[in-house]
Amino acid sequence: MDLTKLTLKEAVEFSKENGVQPILDAFQKRAGLLNSRINAFLRCDSLLEKMSIPGTSALLAGVPISIKDNICIEGREVTCASKIMTKHVPPYDATVIEKLKSAGATIFHQCNMDEFALGSSCETSAFGACRNPWDFNCVPGGSSGGSAAAVAADMTVAAIGSDSGGSIRQPAALCGVVGVKPTYGRVSRYGLIAFGSSFDQIGPITKTVEDAAILMNVISGHDPKDSTSAPDDVPDFTQSLKRQVKGLRIGLPTEYFIEGIDPEVEKAVRQAGEIYKRLGAEIKIISLPHTEYSVAVYYIVAVAEASSNLGRFDGVEYGLRVPSKDLREMYFETRNQGFGQEAKRRILLGTFVLSAGYYDAFYLKGQKVRTLIRQDFEKAFKEVDVILSPTSPTPAFKIGERTEDPIAMYLSDIFTIPANLAGIPAMSVPCGFTAGGLPIGLQLMARPFDEATLFRAAYTFEQETGVYKKKPKLD
Amino acid sequence: MNVDIDKIAQLARIHLTLEEKPGLEKDLEAILGYISKLDRLDTEKITPTSHVLNLENVCRKDTPGLSDAAEKAIEHAPCAEGRFFKVPKIVQRD
Numbered sequence A: 001m002d003l004t005k006l007t008l009k010e011a012v013e014f015s016k017e018n019g020v021q022p023i024l025d026a027f028q029k030r031a032g033l034l035n036s037r038i039n040a041f042l043r044c045d046s047l048l049e050k051m052s053i054p055g056t057s058a059l060l061a062g063v064p065i066s067i068k069d070n071i072c073i074e075g076r077e078v079t080c081a082s083k084i085m086t087k088h089v090p091p092y093d094a095t096v097i098e099k100l101k102s103a104g105a106t107i108f109h110q111c112n113m114d115e116f117a118l119g120s121s122c123e124t125s126a127f128g129a130c131r132n133p134w135d136f137n138c139v140p141g142g143s144s145g146g147s148a149a150a151v152a153a154d155m156t157v158a159a160i161g162s163d164s165g166g167s168i169r170q171p172a173a174l175c176g177v178v179g180v181k182p183t184y185g186r187v188s189r190y191g192l193i194a195f196g197s198s199f200d201q202i203g204p205i206t207k208t209v210e211d212a213a214i215l216m217n218v219i220s221g222h223d224p225k226d227s228t229s230a231p232d233d234v235p236d237f238t239q240s241l242k243r244q245v246k247g248l249r250i251g252l253p254t255e256y257f258i259e260g261i262d263p264e265v266e267k268a269v270r271q272a273g274e275i276y277k278r279l280g281a282e283i284k285i286i287s288l289p290h291t292e293y294s295v296a297v298y299y300i301v302a303v304a305e306a307s308s309n310l311g312r313f314d315g316v317e318y319g320l321r322v323p324s325k326d327l328r329e330m331y332f333e334t335r336n337q338g339f340g341q342e343a344k345r346r347i348l349l350g351t352f353v354l355s356a357g358y359y360d361a362f363y364l365k366g367q368k369v370r371t372l373i374r375q376d377f378e379k380a381f382k383e384v385d386v387i388l389s390p391t392s393p394t395p396a397f398k399i400g401e402r403t404e405d406p407i408a409m410y411l412s413d414i415f416t417i418p419a420n421l422a423g424i425p426a427m428s429v430p431c432g433f434t435a436g437g438l439p440i441g442l443q444l445m446a447r448p449f450d451e452a453t454l455f456r457a458a459y460t461f462e463q464e465t466g467v468y469k470k471k472p473k474l475d
Numbered sequence B: 001m002n003v004d005i006d007k008i009a010q011l012a013r014i015h016l017t018l019e020e021k022p023g024l025e026k027d028l029e030a031i032l033g034y035i036s037k038l039d040r041l042d043t044e045k046i047t048p049t050s051h052v053l054n055l056e057n058v059c060r061k062d063t064p065g066l067s068d069a070a071e072k073a074i075e076h077a078p079c080a081e082g083r084f085f086k087v088p089k090i091v092q093r094d
Helices: A008-018 A021-038 A095-102 A145-152 A169-175 A209-219 A263-278 A291-312 A327-338 A341-354 A360-383 A406-413 A417-422 A451-465 B005-011 B021-040 B069-075
Strands: A064-068 A106-111 A158-163 A178-181 A201-206 A249-253 A282-286 A386-390 A426-433 A439-446
Touching: A008 A021, A008 A209, A021 A064, A021 A106, A021 A145, A064 A145, A095 A106, A095 A209, A106 A145, A145 A158, A145 A169, A145 A201, A158 A178, A158 A209, A169 A178, A169 A426, A169 A439, A178 A209, A178 A451, A201 A209, A209 A451, A249 A263, A249 A360, A263 A282, A263 A386, A263 A426, A263 A439, A263 A451, A282 A360, A291 A341, A291 A360, A291 A406, A291 A417, A291 B021, A341 A360, A341 B005, A341 B021, A360 A386, A360 A417, A360 B021, A386 A451, A406 B021, A426 A451, A439 A451, B005 B021
Parallel strands: A064 A106, A064 A158, A249 A282, A249 A386
Antiparallel strands: A158 A201, A178 A201, A178 A426, A386 A439, A426 A439
């Protein structure tokens, strides 16, 4: 039996019966074989010895979970895939890491990403691009590209990512795996290195919907250390894993089926709508009229937050310091040498929209249109329970294809950004393949704190179609 | 829209190399051009959203606890002396 093919659920069962060591050995071997080609894990050759292997009696029974490299793990270097974080070792665990450890997970490797999560392709990593396991010439999506690629390539059982504008869902779609962006506030952000504080949310990337529900049970919940953490009760998400969509009202937003969307993607998602209909769901055509403004709002507000959050990297307290004759020079030169082009681009843009004379025209305007986008969803959710759309307008694109054109790259996230603007939960589920064999993902969105309905809708589709069973050929 | 890249870089505390300036300036102008589509919307009477959760005055109990985070942070600082981060001179003498 190839243990790397196991789902999280199966790996836990195996481990409880046979111990976790065979699983860890299998994944370590496969990661070692594949990582030089995929580059999903950073610092892959270091540390099995550094991993403390928990007992197998706990919920997750010691199975390996990989972590996007913008989440702090005590005593382990964290880089955000940036040179400016050089040799930074966090003195504490992020709350999600604490929760995973106490649930008995083995923290297994840290995943490649776009620098500071600023990107949609994993190409802005200072440690080299990550590649899509389905086609090495293509990007895995981003920014949690390493997390999605590692899960798709069976280099780990499951992974944790972060999503500010689609950074979990878009790579999940492009790599053919499941990715969940929970409601803003559902999962603690304590120990997540911030990019856009009013958007960032941590979530799971997994092989199946069931695995995602299991991990959501572990990582969700109020945290006094995160003042934006929601006090709402957390249901047992595995209770939602039922094949039952009869009477469920599913909305198809007209604004998500626009010119420029890949015809194969559109076809696969429309077919998913037909499948839901056949299973008894009610399909309604709805309108989210301000969708076309989402990317513009995001590239004002999120970028303003990013420029402010990245202000702390100045060479004083952690990471890179470029020795200079005076303090001012040290700030300027450390930030010049430490940040890559996309990070600089967004810091400059964010600085501009917050600067005197432009604040009202850009930042305030952006926040107001954000309200309009939220209101679109509030209205829509009076008529429907779930919104169905493509996750990404295209399947995985070629490495290098969009790096010279920032706007083309930003538009990769046109369908995922609205959920972050509104703070609602959303997930991507594999729904088919292009003729060229690249995965296609569908996106489901729901009301705030109603991940349970997302899981039910996603599980029903997944079990009905079995799309997730197909794996990339890597051996 | 024209942007003064040198001024923004000053505000952002980043040196830009001569080679990267024209490209970044062009990108910023293109992005701001794209963003200007928001001008089509009348938002006069709309309340801005700064945050999606309606939480107010979030406080936790101020309970003292043990932590060695400060010592550990100093251990990995780029330059430290004792309990302090060390930086180059701030005020230069002529």
